[in-house]
Structure formats: structure tokens, C-alpha cells
Amino acid sequence: MKNIIIVLLIFTVTSISAQEFELSAELRPRFEYRHGYKTLIPDDIDAASFISQRTRLNLKYGSEKLNAYVTFQNVRVWGDVSTLALSDKNGIAVHEAWAQLLLNSKLSLKLGRQELIYDDHRIFGSVGWAQQARSHDAFVATYKPNENNRLDFGLAMNENSETLFDTDYAVNNYKAFQYLWYHTNIDAFGLSFLVLNNGITYEDDNDEQQVDYNQTIGSRVTYGKNKIKADASIYVQTGKIADTDLSALNAAVNIFFNINDTFKAGLGLEYLSGTDMNSTENKLKSFSPWFGTNHKFNGLMDYFYVGNHANSVGLLDINATLGYQKGKFSAKLVPHIFSSAATVVNGSGEEMSNNLGTELDLVLGYKWSKDISFNAGYSQLFVTETMEVLKTGNKDNTNNWAWLMITVKPKLFTYTKKSMPTE
Numbered sequence: 001m002k003n004i005i006i007v008l009l010i011f012t013v014t015s016i017s018a019q020e021f022e023l024s025a026e027l028r029p030r031f032e033y034r035h036g037y038k039t040l041i042p043d044d045i046d047a048a049s050f051i052s053q054r055t056r057l058n059l060k061y062g063s064e065k066l067n068a069y070v071t072f073q074n075v076r077v078w079g080d081v082s083t084l085a086l087s088d089k090n091g092i093a094v095h096e097a098w099a100q101l102l103l104n105s106k107l108s109l110k111l112g113r114q115e116l117i118y119d120d121h122r123i124f125g126s127v128g129w130a131q132q133a134r135s136h137d138a139f140v141a142t143y144k145p146n147e148n149n150r151l152d153f154g155l156a157m158n159e160n161s162e163t164l165f166d167t168d169y170a171v172n173n174y175k176a177f178q179y180l181w182y183h184t185n186i187d188a189f190g191l192s193f194l195v196l197n198n199g200i201t202y203e204d205d206n207d208e209q210q211v212d213y214n215q216t217i218g219s220r221v222t223y224g225k226n227k228i229k230a231d232a233s234i235y236v237q238t239g240k241i242a243d244t245d246l247s248a249l250n251a252a253v254n255i256f257f258n259i260n261d262t263f264k265a266g267l268g269l270e271y272l273s274g275t276d277m278n279s280t281e282n283k284l285k286s287f288s289p290w291f292g293t294n295h296k297f298n299g300l301m302d303y304f305y306v307g308n309h310a311n312s313v314g315l316l317d318i319n320a321t322l323g324y325q326k327g328k329f330s331a332k333l334v335p336h337i338f339s340s341a342a343t344v345v346n347g348s349g350e351e352m353s354n355n356l357g358t359e360l361d362l363v364l365g366y367k368w369s370k371d372i373s374f375n376a377g378y379s380q381l382f383v384t385e386t387m388e389v390l391k392t393g394n395k396d397n398t399n400n401w402a403w404l405m406i407t408v409k410p411k412l413f414t415y416t417k418k419s420m421p422t423e
Contacts, residue, residue, distance in 0.1 A: 019063045023413040026056040028131070029078075030405040036381060037401040038302050040393025051078040054131040056095065067100040069114075075131045095135055110140045116154065116291065118181050119192050119220045122233065122252075125293030134291065148185040154178070168201070168209040174290075175199040175211050190222040194235070198290055202242035214239035214246050216290065227258040237287055241311075248287035249273045256321065266321035270297065272305075274314020274342035278351070285342065286311045299336045299359040301379045301401050303391065312390065314341030316354075330365040346389050356390070357383035371411075376404045 035047035053076050061068040073095040080089045098112030115135050118124040127134035140154040155178045160170055169175050176199040183192045196216040204210050218235030230253075237248040250273070256266035272287040279285075289297075294305040298317045303309070316339040324331045338356040346352055363377045381399040388395050 019417055020061070021413075021415040022058075022060040022411060024058045024060070024409065024411045026054065026058070027408040028055075028405065029053040030131070030403060033402040035401065036301070036393065036397065036399025038306070038308065039391045040383065040388065040395060040399055041397050042393045043397065052076070052131050053078065054133075065102050067102065069096055069098055070094070071096040073132070093132075095133060106143060106145055108142045110142065111138070113137050114140070116140070118152075118194065119183075119233070120231065121293035121296055122220075122250075122289055123194060123196065123216060123218075123235065124179075124181075124291050125296070127293045127295070129293070129295040134293075136291075150183050152179075152181045154181075175201050188223055188225040192220045194218055194220075196290070197239075200241060204243065210243070212240040212243060214241055218250070228255070229257075230255040235287070241284055245283045246285075247283060248285055250287045250289065262324060262326050264321070264323040264325075266323075268317075268319045268321070270315070270317045270319075271341060272315045274312055274340060276343040277313060277345040278343055278349075284311060286314055299338070299379070299381075300334075300361045300363070300377065301359055301381055301399075303359075303381070303387075304338075309390075313344055315339070315356075316341050328367045332361075332363045334361045334363075335359070336361070340386065340390075344386050344389050346385075352386040352389060353384065354386070355384050356387045357381060357395075371409055373407045374405070375407070376402075378402045 029051055030053070031049070031051045033047055033049050035041055037048075041047070055074045055076075057072045059068075059070045071094070072092055074088060074092050075090050076088065081087075094113060096113050096115060098110055098114040100108050100110040102108050113135050115126045115133070116124045116138065117126050125134070136156055137158065138154055138156040140152055143151045155176070156174070157176045158169060158171065158173055160167060177197060179194065179196040181192065181194050183190065185191075194216065197213055198216065199211045199213045201209050201211050214237055216235055216237050218233060220231065220233035222231040223229065232253040233251070235250040237246055237250075239246050250271065252268070252270040254266060254268040256264055258264050272289070273285050274287075275283075275285045288310060289305055292305075295302055298304040298315060304315050304317075309315070318337040318339075320335055322333045336359040338359065339354040340356055341354075344352040344354070359379060359381045361377065361379045364375065366374045368374060379401045383391075383395045383399065385395060393399075
């Protein structure tokens with residue numbers, strides 16, 4: 001804690017001669033009731049209930065040639081240490097620590113620990129729902145020739161520590177990646193292109209670590225005019241994972257219509273290819289949304305792609321949205337119909353129906369002030385026997401999830417120095 005105070009003092013003092021400095025915080029406790037969240041609840045098992053909390057301190061600096069940002073964060077579960085504990089279980093971590101060099105009005109270089117967010121968060125996202133969220137140690141070069149066009153080149157290269165010789169990478173993480181992302185706006189349309197080269201380690205037959213690279217290539221288009229908003233995307237994946245050929249596909253389309261100033265309705269469909277459970281091919285056909293904010297997609301109960309369902313039978317998600325917002329209050333109801341994209345086989349070798357079940361998600365929100373908001377949600381999942389093959393537990397048990405969250409995000413201090421006139 002003393003080291004953090006010293007850093008804060010240095011940051012504040014050095015910012016006195018800068019153009020802009022801001023100190024802000026975030027406090028986000030969340031209560032959850034889990035009775036079949038992420039997996040079917042077994043017989044004779046009680047629900048889990050707990051309160052988790054994210055606490056952040058953010059330092060933001062800006063000048064003509066430099067932007068910088070540092071976020072300190074603590075993630076805890078209430079009661080995970082005693083009231084007389086000498087230290088925290090998770091301690092204080094640096095979630096973000098980056099500097100952006102503004103070389104000119106069009107070109108910038110950003111390096112350090114940072115969140116990477118592109119388009120709708122499907123491939124690169126902040127994973128903001130998770131209390132710890134996601135950030136990368138990366139370098140990003142951005143070229144913006146004008147307001148309607150932007151090109152990013154990013155790369156990451158990961159190691160365990162400073163070493164004298166080459167060592168195996170032991171962190172549960174990718175080894176390296178490189179990507180290009182381009183976005184342009186044309187009237188009511190937005191168009192993005194992404195190429196990602198992602199390197200993942202594996203052990204070969206000689207128990208030696210190797211790195212295989214897979215590629216994600218795709219595009220996303222958005223449209224917004226009058227009362228209609230729509231988007232569509234398609235991504236293909238190729239290359240290798242653990243010396244296995246990869247050939248996968250992700251496609252999605254969504255359309256939203258503003259009924260009036262209060263109500264909004266929408267329809268959506270997403271397809272993520274999967275691998276047949278009875279396949280004899282030495283080929284992986286399961287799509288992986290590598291660094292996406294996957295809680296945002298395919299149901300809030302996180303049965304798919306939130307630390308699970310990797311290299312599995314894929315998914316077809318047909319969903320609808322009914323939203324309401326008036327003043328400070330908002331509500332949203334989203335039903336999902338889930339099906340597997342590939343063949344599911346039970347323990348007896350019998351092919352199962354592709355139907356996985358239906359989920360209903362209800363989310364309520366109330367923005368009490370500019371710094372404080374309240375959110376709550378309830379989800380219920382109705383599943384089939386096919387889901388029992390993929391998840392442990394009993395389909396006939398009630399599988400539901402409820403949560404209540406308070407978010408407090410105050411600005412603690414701001415300082416702006418106007419540039420001095422030149423003679």
C-alpha cells in the first residue's frame with residue numbers, strides 16, 4: 001500500500017505541469033445466487049450465495065504528446081480473509097498501465113498493460129462483467145488519417161520472467177499474437193476487418209513445448225438510421241491448435257427497431273461451428289471467440305464460451321430482445337433458444353437431438369446519479385437431455401441465477417492546465 005501511495009504522489013506532482021490529470025475510483029459489490037449457473041445443478045446440492053467486489057483506483061494523464069493511464073485493482077469475496085487478516089487474499093494488482101505516444105495528429109503508439117476492445121467485443125473485449133476483467137501486455141500502433149478511418153496493428157509476446165535461456169511458457173495464456181484491425185464509416189454504415197494470428201503452446205510427442213498458430217479472419221458491418229439498427233459479422237478460423245488442423249466459422253446477424261422513445265425490440269441469430277462428438281477426422285471445427293466478452297453473448301448464465309465449451313459441439317443461438325427505458329429506469333428481457341451446431345453423442349453412442357434448451361434473461365437498471373447505478377438480474381434455464389450430455393447435473397432440477405449489483409464511479413480529482421500564450 002505504501003508503494004501505491006508513493007506512485008500516486010509522483011503521478012500527481014508530475015502532472016502539475018501537464019495539460020490534464022484525473023483521479024477516479026470504482027467500487028462495485030455484487031451479490032449472486034447460483035443454482036445451476038454455468039452448469040446444471042446436481043441432485044441434493046444447495047445453491048451458492050456470495051458477494052464479490054471490485055475496487056479500482058484510476059489515474060489518467062493527457063498532454064499534447066502523451067496519454068497515460070494506470071488502474072490499480074483489488075478483487076475480493078466478502079469474508080475471504082478474516083477481520084484481523086494481515087494481508088488480502090488477492091492483493092492489489094495493476095489492471096492497466098499504459099502510455100500512448102502521440103507522434104502526430106494521425107499516428108500514435110500505445111504500449112503496456114491495456115484492455116483491447118474492438119467492434120462488439122466478440123473477438124477482443126474487456127470482459128467487464130468479470131470482476132477482474134481482461135487486459136493484455138501489448139503494443140498497439142494506430143493510424144487515423146481522418147474521422148472515418150482507423151487502422152490498428154497490435155502484437156504481444158509473453159514469457160514467464162526474465163531469463164538467461166529459453167524456457168517453457170507456463171502461464172495459462174497465449175504465447176504471442178499479432179493482429180490488424182481496420183474500420184471505416186460510410187454514411188449510415190460501419191465496416192470493420194480483422195486478421196488475428198494467435199500462438200498457443202502445446203506439448204509434442206517428445207514432451208517438448210511447441211507453439212502452433214491459428215488465424216481468425218473476418219468482417220463486421222453495422223447499419224443505423226432512423227429507428228433501425230442492424231449488424232452482421234462473419235469470421236473464419238484456420239491454422240493449427242496442438243498440432244491439429246483447425247477449420248471453424250462464426251456468423252451472426254442482429255436487427256433492432258425502436259418502437260417508440262420507450263420500447264425497443266430486436267431479433268438475433270449467431271452460429272458458432274463445432275466438432276462432431278463421433279467424428280473420426282483429425283480436424284477441429286470448433287470456433288473459439290478468443291478474447292471476447294463472452295458473457296455478453298449466448299445467455300447470461302454463461303453456459304457457453306465463458307471459460308467453458310471450448311473445442312466442443314459449437315452453438316446455434318436464436319434470440320429476441322424487448323427493451324424498455326424511461327428516465328433513470330431500464331429493463332430488458334432476452335429469451336434464447338439454444339441448439340448444438342454439431343452432433344452430440346451420449347455415453348451409449350446414440351446421437352442426440354441438437355436442441356439444448358431455452359434461457360430467459362431479465363435485467364433491470366436504475367441510474368440514481370451520474371456516479372451511482374443499481375442493476376439486478378434473474379435468469380432461468382430450461383434444458384433437454386442433450387444438455388445433460390454436455391454438462392454434469394440434472395436437467396429436471398431448477399436451474400436459475402439471480403444477482404444484484406451496485407456500481408459507484410466517482411471522479412475524485414481533476415486538474416487542467418491551459419496552455420500559456422506565446423509571444
